Amino acid sequence: MKEITYAQAICEALDEEMERDENIVLLGEDISFIGGNFKTSVGLLEKYGDMRVKDTPISEAGFVGMGVGMALTGLRPVIELMFSDFLLVAADQVINQAAKIRYMSGGQVNVPMVIRAPIGAGRSSAAQHSQSMQAMVSQFPGLIVVVPSTAQEAKGLLKTAIRDNNPVLFFEHKMEYNKKFLVDDVVEPIPFGKANVVREGKDITIVATSSLVMKSQEAAEKLEKEGISVEVIDLRTIVPLDIDTVVESVKKTGKLIVADEAHERCGVGAEIGFQIMEKAFYYLDAPVGRVNTPNVPLPFSPALEFPIIPSVDRIYKKVVEMVK
């Protein structure tokens, strides 16, 4: 075990995978000389050279599309978008191209590429740099959508993403980058589509993504002191979705909250809530609850931003509301 930051864990996953497979090439803005805007590729330029760690111009559609071409011809590009908000500039290449080419070709080809992108609010970055794009991309078949929680999870899931032969959207939470976590000395790839029960409980289940896993655990600890026993599930991947683990948990607890930082409408909470209604209707003791960013653009001022970020407190209150 060692203590490293979430950013370092990403770095290590990239490094270990690049060392293993020379077909892995990194593309992105400011990833080489300065090691990435969030310092997730420090030292890789020096080690792997500038054809494998490529600083791109500010041309997201262009370099994501280039990644698609690289993936079709034998490479395994790992692309960094500096903020997940910029997916919108490259959306056609991600959703109309990468996600669909295998299907449109009748299975002739794979598109083994990873797009890494930071999500989340909390830095007063305002409406164009604070979004969480995991719900939007989940609408479209053909993509795998990963929302890692801790540094350990991020490292293991990123390895899986890089080895996967499908286009993977890998969302890192920008508020976690500088936090320290305990991480195993050797981290193996973590399989996709298998949610992780990180805390057992019996009164209510929270299924959470990304940093909301840690926030849910924190809320659960507080709630335990008040006699409420909370089960927390780290969803890990939205696509594929491990609904079975959630169903099992709900059969036990009878109550469910879905916590995801994307906007509420047509979000991950709606999808999981709907599926639980289909698959565990008669076990539910109450309607499923959700904790999201409300349907407003992210405001700049901390006086406005903090109240709407899904927080430990908001999760705590939602549990109390549903359990009491």
Place this chain on the structure above:
Amino acid sequence: MKEITYAQAICEALDEEMERDENIVLLGEDISFIGGNFKTSVGLLEKYGDMRVKDTPISEAGFVGMGVGMALTGLRPVIELMFSDFLLVAADQVINQAAKIRYMSGGQVNVPMVIRAPIGAGRSSAAQHSQSMQAMVSQFPGLIVVVPSTAQEAKGLLKTAIRDNNPVLFFEHKMEYNKKFLVDDVVEPIPFGKANVVREGKDITIVATSSLVMKSQEAAEKLEKEGISVEVIDLRTIVPLDIDTVVESVKKTGKLIVADEAHERCGVGAEIGFQIMEKAFYYLDAPVGRVNTPNVPLPFSPALEFPIIPSVDRIYKKVVEMVK
């Protein structure tokens, strides 16, 4: 009353509004000389000239962004995207700019613009020309999302869209364009956020969007002969969402199907189903059902495409499954 096609109804709405307000300017590919790829602007070039009916280059991000600038400075652009799939090429301008500028400016400005775009499968247009983008854009606050059903509805709702001071995504169903409908001689704007009960029933409610309203009505007629009474609600707008009308109906019928052609995951069905669970949990006799395009890209071959399109038959079967 007169009989006109859905495309003609769109044309008429554009014409009547342009006549009324010289600030309305149309932009899009092939909209002027040939009157639009789906013939929804025939005759308008001749009547309003080429500064008001402008054929653009194939530069969707550019001309949608231009529309934003026009809207900020007093015009009311109405932009045609030839297929809703191409929203992805212009997604940043729609979602990061148009949807957020009012908010980011603290309410200083409005962005009165309409983006019209055809949705839907059924023409063997394959994965990049058959998508239904209404669920994706609904994720993002700041946009109004309209999904008209008949020609009459399209005409009335398009007028409202053009007079609205917010960015409006207006999705027309491409399989309707050439169909004939009875339309009132004078069509008034239809308010947003007010769903329309188009058929009363007592055993189950279907809330549907776009062409699935007509398909649901057709299914309901068949079902009536078999003694099943179906209430059909035309949702009209996804944002704002008139959940109250759906709740009222479900209180009566106890059962709900949501029919929308976008992909299932994180779709309109998930959102409405979730809200119904929250707001009418104890009235529901069964889990909410949904009829969507399954989570696969749209295939080209009719042998593959037809079975997955939300059809009268699929709606019919879903009702039978839920009512029996």
Place this chain on the structure above:
Amino acid sequence: MNVKTYSKDQLLAWYETMYKMRRFEEEVFEFYKQGLMPGLAHLYMGEEAVATGVCAALNDSDFIGSTHRGHGHLIARGADIKRMMAEILGKVDGYCRGKGGSMHIMAMDKGILGANGIVGGGIPIATGAAYMAKYKKTGQVAVSFFGDGASNEGTFHESINMAAAWDLPVIYVLENNLYGISVDIRDVTNTPNLADRAIGYGIPGVIVDGMDVTEVYEAAKAAIERARSGAGPTLIECKTYRWQGHHVGDPATYRKRKSETEKEDWMAKCPIDCLKAEMLSTKKAKASDFEAIETAVNKEIEESVNFAKESPYPDVSEVFHDIYV
């Protein structure tokens, strides 16, 4: 037309390729008229010299990226016309098992990175193949075909800029057929020669007569050599014209706005007829040489039509295959 430099075999091979494209698409058009074809198709008729000249200068292991108007590119790369035909009819023996259709035919075994339904969508993809070739030092090059209309998409700009900055082995072949659907390129740019855009990226921009296969071949050969040598990309603008409307069924009323005889003037430059006439008049070949080719091609086309018609539709279970590996 510079037929002198080339051997009879070479010239006849080009003739054969162009003739095959033309015949192929005549049958596609028939499919449409007979209501046999699902969806639409965008015919390359009239532009045959472009794909033929460019692909003749490529090695077998090189890559091409194609467009919605892709039949010609694919045939020039030697794609199996039986499987193309079957794909166009949505049959299971098609290249994409019926999932792609005319606008999405891909043939990775021929280095064909796919046709593309998104205008401009394929330009960065071909550029990525060139990046691979440069990094892996494979000596391959990539050709990106696209239209005048596509040159106004942001991806054109972004891709060429990166290729120029990094000397990627890619050739951008701009098929300027004057129109993007109904829109005259001259109404939506201020650039009489789109090849001039190359200047802004510090790469060569070449204009060629896209109706003359020899001229296209020469420009492509030079650009490909340059790319393979590590000197970077070239933009080649081929001036050409499509005989048919934008897609089968388009009446193309917009053509007469600038000139009543626009279509007829261009048809007089038919790349196939002109090559034949030039070879006959310079005695490079005899009428019987052409007849032999035509007979053989017609037979092949007939076979491919029958193959496609007889091929079954995919089973509905296929809907759920091929999304994820």
Place this chain on the structure above:
Amino acid sequence: MNVKTYSKDQLLAWYETMYKMRRFEEEVFEFYKQGLMPGLAHLYMGEEAVATGVCAALNDSDFIGSTHRGHGHLIARGADIKRMMAEILGKVDGYCRGKGGSMHIMAMDKGILGANGIVGGGIPIATGAAYMAKYKKTGQVAVSFFGDGASNEGTFHESINMAAAWDLPVIYVLENNLYGISVDIRDVTNTPNLADRAIGYGIPGVIVDGMDVTEVYEAAKAAIERARSGAGPTLIECKTYRWQGHHVGDPATYRKRKSETEKEDWMAKCPIDCLKAEMLSTKKAKASDFEAIETAVNKEIEESVNFAKESPYPDVSEVFHDIYV
């Protein structure tokens, strides 16, 4: 520096504007260092002559579109620095009631279409304002400011092409400060002068010394006259440099890759100091003239700092306002 042509008042007005920008951002930097400022800010220091020269040539009713590095553009257009300061601190008296922050200040009353957090995102928006002006025949022009990095976004290409095709009254001001964050523009383009890209659109591309307010003014004036006369857009590339890192707190280690003294060499060309020195040496003005300006500006800055600090944060209920009309 061509100070001769201009009146003392004119020159001192430019001095004042540039000095105000500099002082404004020194205080923003202080906010950051003292932990008073939420988020980040991108400082314009060093580039003051560009916005000053361009905006001096505009009429009050014209439009500008700004970027993430927008303080200078706004001040040059006469935006209220009190409300700018308050916005940067996220206060309710800010231009955007605290909802936008440094990167999204908008001031429609000054024709400022907004700063923009998306690189390249503002270019089509400014172009749209020009479309409005042309259609409504208002005689207004629009200026779009953006960086060297932004010139590699697709929106740059698409917007300029449309403006050129339709002779829209818009001026594209490319602030080439050599870097997009840490990326040296010379590593990601093959185009020593980005102004050359104008050739591909058939419009004038002008290169100016962005450290010299008089040169910028002259180029802007010519381009604006051209635009207003209906002759269409111009691309002006201003060669400039930013004193600070990409944003407050960026150590900017990447600068020394090409030259150890890169920053110092550029700082020696400080647009403010150089104008002052030139005016003093040519006896256009006396030291006391500058002192008077500086004192007045410093007072105004101090007031704006106090105003911003004292302004309250918006009430949390504001979260749900201003999304829809």
